Amino acid sequence: MGQILHGCARTTKAVRREIQNSQTSLTELASRYGLNVKTVAKWKKRDFVEDVSMGPKKRLSTVLRPEQEAAIVAFRKHTLLPLDDCLDALQSAIPELTRSSLHRCLQRHGISPLPSTVEQPNKKEKFKNYPIGYFHIDIAEVYTEEGKLYRFVAFDRTSKFAYAELLEKYGRIEAAEFLKRLRLFPIKSIPF
Numbered sequence: 001m002g003q004i005l006h007g008c009a010r011t012t013k014a015v016r017r018e019i020q021n022s023q024t025s026l027t028e029l030a031s032r033y034g035l036n037v038k039t040v041a042k043w044k045k046r047d048f049v050e051d052v053s054m055g056p057k058k059r060l061s062t063v064l065r066p067e068q069e070a071a072i073v074a075f076r077k078h079t080l081l082p083l084d085d086c087l088d089a090l091q092s093a094i095p096e097l098t099r100s101s102l103h104r105c106l107q108r109h110g111i112s113p114l115p116s117t118v119e120q121p122n123k124k125e126k127f128k129n130y131p132i133g134y135f136h137i138d139i140a141e142v143y144t145e146e147g148k149l150y151r152f153v154a155f156d157r158t159s160k161f162a163y164a165e166l167l168e169k170y171g172r173i174e175a176a177e178f179l180k181r182l183r184l185f186p187i188k189s190i191p192f
Helices: 013-021 026-033 037-045 066-079 083-090 099-108 172-182
Strands: 135-144 147-156 162-167
Touching (some): 013 026, 013 037, 026 037, 066 099, 083 099, 135 172, 147 172, 162 172
16 A cells, blocks of 8 residues: 655655665765755654654744733634624734734634524524414505605415505504405405
């Protein structure tokens, strides 16, 4: 089974082991394997052949001090503000803070995405079941060429029957008259 190497790897475990066990000079080994002499010297000094990351073990900010990062984390956890709002609020206290350094800080501490505070319903909630003849009434302003009118709409969620009128005035009297005209319709006789 083949060995998985990172993109820049020029050696395998077997080659590294040969370099470590060989008594040949560094320049000869470098020319034999097509490597830099410094690379051969590096593998000659090591007592392992695994290809491990040689970068920093703990990622630290190059811009922010640890106490500034702690303040940022505390601020984000307390306020739950979005990234840009946190940046606006914190830049006066931490002038060297940039949007990217704030984002990297929040990622390092595992709080980059905001937690969902509102529970999402598993399924769509349906309207409550009502008997036929129970109307939902809505009134809205409508602007037409003639000017402002008021749209009165009544609909029955069960039978899907709808009744609408456009009126010039809106008030108690107009609403009562609308309801009287609505009662003239025989709801029970509507076919399904």
